[in-house]
Amino acid sequence: MMPDYRLKVQFHPDPRKVKVKVTPSEFGLLFVSILASSFGQLFLKLGALHLGQVTHQNAIDHVLRIATTPSLLVGLAAYGIGAVSYILVLTRVKLSVAAPAASLIYLSSVLIGYFIFKEGLPPIRLAGLGLIVMGVVLVTAR
Secondary structure (H helix, E strand, C coil), rough: CCCCCCCCCCCCCCCCHCCCCHHHHHHHHHHHHHHHHHHHHHHHHHHHHHHCCCCCCCHHHHHHHHHHHHHHHHHHHHHHHHHHHHHHHHHCHHHHHHHHHCCHEEEEHHHHHCCCCCCCCHHHHHHHHHHHHHHHHHHCCC
């Protein structure tokens, strides 16, 4: 007889009974995830600027230099911390609450771009950010 290798998934019998309220420690983990991922964005952009623009002539060199560019390594480590903390959040919070809240990384990325890299912030982008924030508030509201 062949062993059964099918994925066995157990669902909560009544998803409406799963708690929605986020505790302070869960909020803290989510905040660490967003903050670490935002720092990851910052340092990856700094490292990308250090590398310069990639072309088909320098692509292999750029890929090899990623491993020796400190800001890129810091950015990757920050992303790793963000991912681990987000996984910990997912062990305790509904995905339908955690994922929209994690989308606040978009807000921090635009703010980093505007304040640190002096990127433009046209009104349509501001409106989009407002919709993201409003969506997070609506989805995570009780």
